Amino acid sequence: MARIASARLSAEPSSPEQHDRRLRILRAATRIGGEKPLERVQMHEVAKAAEVAIGTLYRYFPSKTHLFTAVMADQVVRFEESMPPPAPGVAPEDAVTDLLIAASRQLLRRPVLAASMFRASNSADVATVADTIKIDQTFREIVLRQAGIEVPTAQDVALVRLLMQCWYGVLQSSLNGRASMSEIENDIRLACRLLLAPRSNAETTPSR
Missing domain, CATH: 1.10.10.60 (Homeodomain-like)
Known part of the structure; x- marks a missing residue:
């Protein structure tokens, strides 16, 4: 039983x-x-x-939900440890695009495991799993660091949260067989440009 x-x-x-x-x-x-x-x-x-x-x-x-959410948290930490610092002179949206494409390729090398991790982390009893907080916080820190944002504003955090939600949806489409790798990469590139380029442009536009 x-x-x-x-x-x-x-x-x-x-x-x-x-x-x-x-x-x-x-x-x-x-x-x-x-x-x-x-x-x-x-x-x-x-x-x-x-x-x-x-x-x-x-x-x-206590359950497979806990176990595979913890597996996902472990994968995120390992990915963070393997990420090189952003190259100087690269626009934030391009740096984050490269980051998310690399993470996507790494996850989708093992689609069965990726599907289990996403299913567990989105389970109804996920509120009992502390590792979900670790996943969100760690990936947010990775993205902010890659974008060169050392002191994020509330809007920065909201933009990263929206980007992560978009990225999860794109990956889920791939796992469901509805998107190819090239489509995933194009969608990630577009999402990063739409969400992060306005911030980048605002920083480089001289004030009047």
């Missing part, structure tokens, strides 16, 4: 050994999630691959 998702929060590791176990779980879920869709992933299968007890798995991840 399938285990009913718990409403409790995930436990946080507090020792090196616990951090190692949690990391093994994430790695196992990433591998298995790349091979089969979310509904076919079994928690006991992940526990076995991670070499942890099933109770340990549920302690850190």
